[in-house]
Amino acid sequence: MAYKTDIEIAQSCELRPITEIAAKAGIREEDIEQYGRYKAKVSADIMNRDDLKNGKLILVTAITPTPAGEGKTTTTIGLSDGLSRIGKKVTVALREPSLGPVFGVKGGAAGGGYAQVVPMEDINLHFTGDFHAIGAANNLLAAMIDNHIQQGNSLGIDPRRITWRRCVDMNDRQLRFIVDGLGGKANGMPREDGFDITVATEIMAVFCLAESISDLKARLSRMIVAYTYGGEPVTAGQLNAVGAMTALLRDAIKPNLVQTLEGTPAFVHGGPFANIAHGCNSVIATKTALKLGDYTVTEAGFGADLGAEKFLDIKCRAAGLVPDAVVVVATIRALKMHGGLAKTELATEDLAALERGIPNLLRHVSNIKNVYHLPCVVAVNRFPTDTDAEIKFIIEKCAELGVNAVLSTVWENGGAGGEALAREVVRLCEEGEVKEEFSFSYQLDASIEEKIEAVVRRIYGGDGVSILPAAKKQIDELTKLGFGGMPVCIAKTQYSFSDDPTKLGAPEHFTVTVKNVKVSAGAGFIVVLTGDILTMPGLPKSPAAERIDVDDTGKITGLF
Secondary structure: OOOOOHHHHHHHOOOOOHHHHHHHHOOOHHHEEEOOOOOEEEOHHHHHOOOOOOOEEEEEEEOOOOOOOOOHHHHHHHHHHHHHHOOOOEEEEEOOOOHHHHHOOOOOOOEEOOEEEEOHHHHHOOOOOHHHHHHHHHHHHHHHHHHHHHOOOOOOEEEEEEOOOEEEOOOOHHHOOEEEOOOOHHHOOOEEEOEEEHHHOHHHHHHHHOOOHHHHHHHHHHOEEEEEOOOOEEEOOOOOOHHHHHHHHOOOOOOEEEEEOOOOEEEEOOOOOOOOOOOEOOHHHHHHHHHHOOEEEEEEOOOHHHHHHHHHHHHHHHHOOOOOEEEEEEOHHHHHHHOOOOHHHOOOOOHHHHHHHHHHHHHHHHHHHHHOOOOEEEEEEOOOOOOHHHHHHHHHHHHOOOOEEEEEOHHHHHHHHHHHHHHHHHHHHHOOOOOOOOOOOOOOOOOHHHHHHHHHHHHHOOOEEEEOHHHHHHHHHHHHOOOOOOOEEEEOOOOOOOOOOOOOOOOOOOEEEEEEEEEEOOOOEEEEEEOOOOOOOOOOOOOHHHHOEEOOOOOEEOOO
16 A cells, blocks of 8 residues: 655645634734744743633653654644544644754654644744744854953953854754864964754753743853853853843744644644753743643653653743643554564564563653653554554553553544544543642752762663763762752663663663763753763764755655
8 A cells, every 4th residue: 555655645735724723722813923824923921821721731752762663743743633533622732843853864753644733844944933043042142252252251261161062953963073263363262162953052942941031031141151260150141142142032932833734723832852952842832732722732852761751850840830641652663673673574473572672661651650650541653564462462561550552543544543542641631630649750959960860760770870070070060059959951862761772672780871961051950961972963874855855836845
């Protein structure tokens, strides 16, 4: 059977005018700014309206990613359409795709099959310009740092201790480490520098955690960009850069409204990676969606050990949010890869491989239930090659943990394939309040080392941490500067519970090596770098960009 590609499906869909989608969500005409016919910005003030009641919040997360794919975004969108089909008023809140992965490994990132947000091409490319604004604000600050030094350096910035890097929203390994300021005194002071991808920057994190313009400005002001010769931190506020950066971000901070293929209102806003940042869409978008839907479905990046942990321990803590239910997405194909099968062997029934791989799913589920104490359901994203025996095996194993596993066929059937999952989510939400039982994986008054240790032991399943001497010195300095009470944002590989991407399944008896620790004072968390994490990815041997094209009518092809 020949299937249409995601972009072919998206382009064959008849989109509704965005004004119609806004009206469906209950957004007033004065609160919408159209960006063409099918996308819009909405007022950030909606989240503060007292006449609107918050709906239920559903978090969608997943097992540890594999090349076989899990379908977390697809499931998020299909679940929202499924909820709509069973009569619920629904909104969905998603991250914006980064151009790096769009042109790099996987192509577009707006869902898949018949569970997509549209206009797919716009969302995956320039969209409403949010990422360009974030990149411009980041690079303006970088320019102002070097200009301050050039113009006399009254703050006493040590050029060897500038921590602020430039950025571009593209995978470009050539820019990871550079030397700039060459060409003589008039062209700046020569120094080592580098670029991060835009979605890994602190401004992206600040953007996604800020709840207003004033909160945004306060967070931008606190960002540490360098240290003086005497070891004192220098902030963006001291460089008088905050007003100009906020001017660049003024329109970007308003949530973007689009729609699913079935007309469910979708807010797509912000996009930090979960392996090197906190991996969630903006607080403003989530809180806006909660005001406009009886149910809001959102997702966190990569596996539950990364995205969900940071959603719960960082975003929920900062924004006062608590999910009413959590969906853990799994595929039989991916679990068989965790059980040791090669990607070419996944189409054949193999219960032994599934048994070896399913501990990965069960650890994620156990974390949601037993660490965070949240109601949970497993969504089995079914593929045509999955057998009844394999499905039965997963259902029985999940039942042993007191969790239902529900089949999802949203890629092929859209919202209709998500109705069973939607009913289970509604059942979980209606069973009772979870806010009294919800708990974090660590307490803020623990030391930085204790917080890292708690995540490694309680969430990853490891034996502990090995903190390298340089990282220990950084922890001591940050604690001395008063940052010890912040949550931790651990950057590690997305491919394993450990910091070693080759350790699949649910590895045990490992330690996580902490190589570098820094503060994101504006975002309000400590960044802990483990393993070989890069904040500027590179392109693969055969990037998706090689397969993307535009014909004479302007129609884009090859975008996933």
